[in-house]
Amino acid sequence: MIPTSFEWIWDMGHIVFMGGLWYALTILGIGMTYCIVKAAIDTLKGDDGGHHN
Amino acid sequence: MTQEHRKAKKFGMVIDLDKCTGCGSCMVACMAENNVPFRENETDKLKSITWMRVYKLTNGKPYPKEEICYLPRPCMHCEGHKGHSPCVTVCPAIATDYDMDTGIVSQIPTRCFGCRYCMAACPYHARYFNWWDPVWPEGMEKSLSPNVSPRMRGVVEKCTFCFHRYQLALDKAYAEERRELEEHEYQTSCTQACPSDAITFGDLLNKNHAVYKLKKSTNAFRLLEKLGTNPKIYYLSSREWVRRAGDNYRPGEGTGKIKSHH
Amino acid sequence: MDSALIPEGVKRCPFPRFLTGLAVVGAVLLWGVFAMLLCWLKGLNQTNMNDSYGFALWIWADLAIIALGGGAFFTGFLKYIVGKDELKNIINFAVLIGFICYSSALLILAIDIGQPLRGWHIFWHANVHSMLTEVAFCLSCYFGVLTIEYIPLILENRQIDKIPFFHNLGHNMHEVMAVFAATGAFLSFFHQGSLGGVAGVLFGRPFAYREGLLVWPWTFFLFTWSAAAYGPSFTIFLTKLLEKVSGKKLVKDNVIDLLAKISGWMILTYTIAKIIDTWYWIKYTLPGTGFRLMDFYDDNMLYGLWILVAEIVVGGIFPALILITKKGRSTSSLLWTAVILACIGVCINRWVMVLQVMAVPVLTFEEWALYFPSWQEIATTILPVAYGIILVMISYRYLPIFPQEKELNPVES
Numbered sequence: 001m002i003p004t005s006f007e008w009i010w011d012m013g014h015i016v017f018m019g020g021l022w023y024a025l026t027i028l029g030i031g032m033t034y035c036i037v038k039a040a041i042d043t044l045k046g047d048d049g050g051h052h053n
Numbered sequence: 054m055t056q057e058h059r060k061a062k063k064f065g066m067v068i069d070l071d072k073c074t075g076c077g078s079c080m081v082a083c084m085a086e087n088n089v090p091f092r093e094n095e096t097d098k099l100k101s102i103t104w105m106r107v108y109k110l111t112n113g114k115p116y117p118k119e120e121i122c123y124l125p126r127p128c129m130h131c132e133g134h135k136g137h138s139p140c141v142t143v144c145p146a147i148a149t150d151y152d153m154d155t156g157i158v159s160q161i162p163t164r165c166f167g168c169r170y171c172m173a174a175c176p177y178h179a180r181y182f183n184w185w186d187p188v189w190p191e192g193m194e195k196s197l198s199p200n201v202s203p204r205m206r207g208v209v210e211k212c213t214f215c216f217h218r219y220q221l222a223l224d225k226a227y228a229e230e231r232r233e234l235e236e237h238e239y240q241t242s243c244t245q246a247c248p249s250d251a252i253t254f255g256d257l258l259n260k261n262h263a264v265y266k267l268k269k270s271t272n273a274f275r276l277l278e279k280l281g282t283n284p285k286i287y288y289l290s291s292r293e294w295v296r297r298a299g300d301n302y303r304p305g306e307g308t309g310k311i312k313s314h315h
Numbered sequence: 316m317d318s319a320l321i322p323e324g325v326k327r328c329p330f331p332r333f334l335t336g337l338a339v340v341g342a343v344l345l346w347g348v349f350a351m352l353l354c355w356l357k358g359l360n361q362t363n364m365n366d367s368y369g370f371a372l373w374i375w376a377d378l379a380i381i382a383l384g385g386g387a388f389f390t391g392f393l394k395y396i397v398g399k400d401e402l403k404n405i406i407n408f409a410v411l412i413g414f415i416c417y418s419s420a421l422l423i424l425a426i427d428i429g430q431p432l433r434g435w436h437i438f439w440h441a442n443v444h445s446m447l448t449e450v451a452f453c454l455s456c457y458f459g460v461l462t463i464e465y466i467p468l469i470l471e472n473r474q475i476d477k478i479p480f481f482h483n484l485g486h487n488m489h490e491v492m493a494v495f496a497a498t499g500a501f502l503s504f505f506h507q508g509s510l511g512g513v514a515g516v517l518f519g520r521p522f523a524y525r526e527g528l529l530v531w532p533w534t535f536f537l538f539t540w541s542a543a544a545y546g547p548s549f550t551i552f553l554t555k556l557l558e559k560v561s562g563k564k565l566v567k568d569n570v571i572d573l574l575a576k577i578s579g580w581m582i583l584t585y586t587i588a589k590i591i592d593t594w595y596w597i598k599y600t601l602p603g604t605g606f607r608l609m610d611f612y613d614d615n616m617l618y619g620l621w622i623l624v625a626e627i628v629v630g631g632i633f634p635a636l637i638l639i640t641k642k643g644r645s646t647s648s649l650l651w652t653a654v655i656l657a658c659i660g661v662c663i664n665r666w667v668m669v670l671q672v673m674a675v676p677v678l679t680f681e682e683w684a685l686y687f688p689s690w691q692e693i694a695t696t697i698l699p700v701a702y703g704i705i706l707v708m709i710s711y712r713y714l715p716i717f718p719q720e721k722e723l724n725p726v727e728s
Contacts, residue, residue, distance in 0.1 A: 001439050007147055017443040020505070021452050027498050028459060031491050039483035046479075099365035099684075110680045124680070139519035145447040146436040166436045167359070167429020169369035170447050176519035176677035178367060182429065184360040206358045207429025277677065279605050280519055298679050301605030 060233075063132070063156035063315050064214055065257040065285030066244070067267040068125055070295055072251035073107075075123030080105050082246030083127075085196075086215060088203045090187030102181040104128065104212040105243050112294045122295045125252070127243065128179040128212035129276065129284030130158045132315070139282055140171035140180065148209075156257075156285055157214050165208040172209060176277055177284075180211045214254075215241040236262050257285060257315040268315065274299045285315060320474055320713045324721040327712050340704045347698025350691040354426050361691040367684035368673050376696045377423045378510055378665040380416040381454075382538070383658060385546025387413020387461060388503035392543075393577065395496035404570045407716045408557075409550045410464045415706050417458045419699030424451075426695055444530075446512035453506030460499035464492065468714050504539050511538025514668045521604040522611050523672040525596060533592050534668065540588060541661055544581030547574045548634065548657035555651065557711065563724050565717040572644050575653075579638025582657060586631035589664075593627070611675050615683040618671050626667060630660015 001018070008014060083089065083105040095101050105127045112120040131138035136151040138158055148165035151158055172180045186206040189197070197203065200217040204210050222238040236255050244254040255262030267273070268287045274296045275284045290296050297308050316330040327333070353361045364371045390409040394402040425431055437451045470476060470485035488495075508531065514523040515532025525532040551571055558565050597608050612620045637643035637653035644650055674684050688696075710716055 001441055005439065007440060013443040017449070017452075018441075021456070024456050024498050024502055027494065028456070028463065031494055031498075032463065035484060035487040035491060038487050039480055042483040042487075043480045097365070099367050100360075101366075108680055133518075139517065142442075143445050143447065143516065145442050145445040145451060146440045147442045148436070148440075164433075164436060164440060165430070166433035168427070168437070168447060169429070170445070170513070172366065172369040173673065174517050174519055178678075178681075181366050182359070182369060184365075185358065205430075206360075209429075277519070279603060280521065280677075282519055301610070301677075301679055303602065303605060303607055306605065 060258075061154050061156075062259070063257045063285060064219075064239075064255070065130065065156065065264055065268070065287065065315060066127065066241075067253045067264045067273070067287045067289060069251045069253075069267075070122050070124060070288055070290040071292075072249045073123045073125060073247075074249055075107055075109065075121075076248065077107055078246045078248055079125050079243035079252065080107060082242040083212070086198060086201070086242035087213070088187075088197045088201050089210075090183070090185075090189075090203065092185065092188075100184050102183070102210065104179075104181070104210070106178075110295065110298050120292070120294070122290065122292065122298075124288065124295075125243070126177060126179065126276075127241075127286060128158060128214075129177050129282065129286045130156060130212075130214060131282040131284050132156060133283050134281065139174040139176070143170045143174045145170065155214075155216075155219065157216055157219075158211075159213060159216065160209065160211050162202070162204040162208045162210055167207040167209065169209060176280060176282065180209050182209055183207060218242075272296070276300070283315075317713075320472065322473060322713070322715045324726055325715075325724065326726050333708070333712060336708060337705060340701050340708070343697060344701035344705065347694045347701060350694035351422075351426055351698060353691050354695060355431060359427075359429055361689060363686050363689040363692065365684075365686065368686045370669050370673055371686065372670075372688040372692050373423050373427060373696045375662075375666050375669045376699070377420050377427075378669060379662045380699065381420050381507065381510060382542045382545055382661045382665055383549040384413045384416025384420075385503070385507060385542030386548075386550035387416075387464075387546070388457070388500050388507075389543040389546050390550065390574070391464070391496040392500040395493040396500060399573065399577075401570050401573055404717070404719050405550065405554065405566050405574060407468055407714075407718070408554060408566075409547075410461060410468070411707065411710055411716060412550055412553055412703075414458075414461045414465045415699070415703040417454065417461055419702060421454060421458055422699065423695070424454075446509045446516055449509035450506055450513065453502045453509065457499055457502040457506060460495055460502065463488065463495050464499070467492070468710070468716065471715050472713050503542070507539040507542040508535040511535045511668070514672055517672070520672050520675070520677060521601065521606050522675045523668065524600065524604075525592065526600060533595075537585070537589060537592060540581070540585045541664060544578060544585045545657050545661035547578040548582070548638075548654045551575055551578070551650070552654040552658055553707075555654070557707070561711070563720070565720050565723065567719050567723065568645070570719075571650075575638050575644045575650060578657070579635050579644075579653070582631060582660075583635035583639060586627060586635055589627060589631065593623075611671070615674070615685065617685060618674060618683075622663065622667060622671070626660055626663040630656055630663055634660065 080103055087104060089102050089104060105125055108124045108126055110122045110124055133139065136153060138151050141149050141151045141158060145168060146164055146166060148161045149159060149171055169182055172182060183204050183206050187203050200221065219239045222234050226234055241254050244252040253263045253267055255264040257264055257268060259265055267289065270289055272289045272291050273287045275287055276299050279300050288299065293308065321327050362371065386409045390402055390406050393399045394406050425434060428434055437448060441448045467485040467488040470481045475481050511534035512532055515525040515527065515534030517523045525534050527533045527535060551574055554566055601608065612618055634653040634657040637649050643653060676683055
């Protein structure tokens with residue numbers, strides 16, 4: 001799963017497959033971090049964030 | 054100790070079906086050698102673990118023209134195309150592997166988590182699932198082989214060509230400062246147990262091994278060759294209907310000639 | 316009693332009736348949980364699976380609910396990527412169904428493996444060449460996406476929304492939802508496909524094996540396509556069912572019409588692709604294996620040629636033809652017929668690609684392998700249905716799942 005695990009090989013299969021996986025996880029991680037941090041900042045500022053549907 | 058020291062092998066078997074009497078010694082020897090578990094009630098054969106299984110084939114004709122043939126079926130140790138055997142590539146956790154040095158398809162029970170995808174992939178039903186934890190009759194655990202770990206519930210197991218015997222033979226050879234084994238030094242338990250000498254085991258690439266010559270017989274065939282599984286078990290039979298039973302044929306299609314992959 | 320939790324401006328059934336409903340479905344759920352615990356504690360010997368039938372009833376259920384849950388990713392894809400804005404009125408429900416389907420699928424997989432405590436091996440010791448690895452990774456990641464998509468909905472509950480942090484969090488998540496939806500669509504294309512690949516790569520099983528493109532057999536593409544096609548039909552089916560149960564109109568006709576039309580055209584194109592695939596397989600793939608088509612449909616109790624006809628004609632062509640016509644979509648009985656046939660069609664496809672693959676003998680001296688599931692398997696397979704009903708009940712009662720409900724059902728005050 002990660003390059004330090006012993007069965008890891010730097011071949012096309014691992015690069016494409018794990019590359020795609022970590023790419024997706026990174027987007028999700030950054031996205032959620034952004035949402036949580038911004039919500040905390042907005043709350044501290046007393047901003048109600050507006051209405052949404 | 055890899056190819057640079059030793060030539061790569063392709064261990065395989067030739068089973069002469071004309072000699073097989075269906076006695077089942079190979080099955081018993083295999084179970085004893087490999088600590089294969091069994092249950093008190095073994096009537097449900099779809100849940101029995103038999104790394105080596107003897108099938109009974111008939112020519113489908115009524116008596117007195119009926120003929121019977123017994124066919125022992127271990128794991129075929131398929132090579133597929135360049136080691137792409139049906140079961141190895143599908144395993145999600147690399148719990149089974151095709152060894153390029155020996156041609157043996159291994160199984161790592163401690164890594165297997167029991168998804169059974171390899172069983173779905175194997176057309177020979179050579180892979181078995183441990184539906185229960187192994188329970189040995191009292192006292193019998195003392196007679197278990199110390200060279201093979203018993204497997205736990207929930208994992209897949211199968212014939213390993215008695216790989217532990219290969220390792221023991223290699224250890225002995227190294228101690229004697231040899232790099233290569235003699236043909237007789239590594240034999241599977243089923244081969245040695247067969248009273249009618251129907252099973253021959255050896256390196257399919259080694260011209261000095263009996264299997265090398267036997268596999269070239271015009272009576273030789275393998276199971277389901279057409280699927281491209283490229284098995285390392287060859288069968289011999291002088292009877293056309295037996296050879297034809299080895300594969301599927303469309304109406305009017307002649308029995309194919311053996312394709313030599315090994 | 317719980318009126319403070321119910322969204323403003325909508326009417327819900329009395330609390331005791333709601334609790335009674337929960338108790339009835341909850342009893343079924345407990346039965347399923349008991350069976351699940353038996354499988355975990357005593358092992359898979361609790362099932363009737365065997366060495367010929369290593370994949371069985373619940374794996375079919377797993378594949379079927381993932382296909383049916385495909386409405387979530389495809390509706391998300393249509394709304395956020397293609398820009399079909401009307402679908403915002405049904406996307407919440409599609410996400411909820413997707414969440415239920417995928418959480419159930421993961422649970423089933425956790426029950427199905429022989430050594431559940433070693434489940435992490437599939438991630439840590441991943442074999443990147445196995446279709447099942449791809450399934451496990453994409454399924455888990457996409458479940459993460461669905462959770463992210465479901466959270467803002469929970470945050471919209473009247474009481475939770477009053478807390479400023481949660482209100483802001485929900486607002487922010489809505490704003491970047493397109494990014495999550497795009498990631499979800501990316502993951503879905505792969506895991507739906509790799510589920511098809513699971514059967515398609517089995518070259519030892521001529522009934523399943525398909526040629527393909529690069530490392531992907533044709534079933535890879537067919538599964539993604541069919542999930543995108545049939546998933547929205549399931550979303551429509553459940554919306555209509557919920558409307559029947561609640562006695563209220565929840566989504567405007569133009570929204571249903573749009574989703575039904577897209578589903579119809581997708582099913583039609585998928586069915587054409589499936590017919591071409593089947594023809595190519597019969598004409599070019601099978602002859603080399605020594606099998607004839609009828610070898611897979613003869614000499615057994617269950618699998619006749621009818622199943623192929625049921626899948627392609629009854630579950631493919633029929634619903635497609637109804638859904639692509641304006642009259643079919645606007646006539647209630649026809650729409651109902653079409654979405655039900657569609658759901659049956661995709662379920663038959665998944666059944667065939669799992670169970671018939673196992674049943675067909677490949678060695679010439681073997682028989683068809685047929686099996687009947689144990690009660691533990693049946694209970695464990697019903698478990699996700701009960702769980703799904705409970706989650707829909709709770710979500711519908713306390714969350715604003717249908718944005719048009721208030722407008723369609725004004726409450727007199």
